[in-house]
Amino acid sequence: MSNEENVSQAEEAVAAEAAPAVEALASNAAGNFVSTLMDLKEKNPKVFFGAVGGVVVLLLVVMMAGGDGSAEVKGPVIKDLVIGQRYTLKSANAYDPGATVRLVSVPGAMEAYDDSEEADRSGACQHIPQGTPVSVLELQDMYGKKNAFVKVQMEEGECKGNSGWALGIDVQ
Known part of the structure; x- marks a missing residue:
């Protein structure tokens, strides 16, 4: 050794x-x-x-003992929308760029929407891609929130000229 x-x-x-x-x-x-x-x-x-x-x-x-309180948590807010102006659709609750924005025929129907069925995804311009330019046609208050729902008309894409109601927070 x-x-x-x-x-x-x-x-x-x-x-x-x-x-x-x-x-x-x-x-x-x-x-x-x-x-x-x-x-x-x-x-x-x-x-x-x-x-x-x-x-x-x-x-x-x-x-x-916390901080000085200057750091506030901020999230998406409903813009002051104007009838006749052009905006784009952007889902406030989705980070996926491929997510779509749901349009319905009457304001308030979002609550009754069941996303478990996918049969309606292929029909009648109900799911619009984010970034689609739209014009605001009408505004609807609901549950004490101003402009909670917005009637929009598509300005481009295969659904051009069609209209539907979207959440106000999804119109940016």
């Missing part, structure tokens, strides 16, 4: 002996800390519970 092999075997033997010693020290330290806390609780409960309360208050202060 070479000298290097002897050295590596000696290091492995020392590491094997040291591992249980390190584990024993860690468990003894944890046991000593717990026993010290229990002794403090029995001998001087006011100090023990005061320390526990202080730690709880400190944690609450750290958790409640």
Whole structure:
């Protein structure tokens, strides 16, 4: 055997002996800390519970300390739409560029829409691709929201000249 092999075997033997010693020290330290806390609780409960309360208050202060509040979460908003102006369709709830915007024949019919059936996807210009230019024909308030629904007319594409109702937030 070479000298290097002897050295590596000696290091492995020392590491094997040291591992249980390190584990024993860690468990003894944890046991000593717990026993010290229990002794403090029995001998001087006011100090023990005061320390526990202080730690709880400190944690609450750290958790409640927020920023300066200047960072507001902002999402899509309904624009101030004008009848006769041109806009584009953009789904406010979809990140997929291939997503479509649903058009219905009467405002408010969105609530009754069931997307589990796909038979209607191929008919009568009901699903319009995002980015399609449209003109606003009418505005409809609903549930206390101004311009919640917008009647639009397609200006380009295979559905040019057709109209339908879309959510106001989908007209950008």
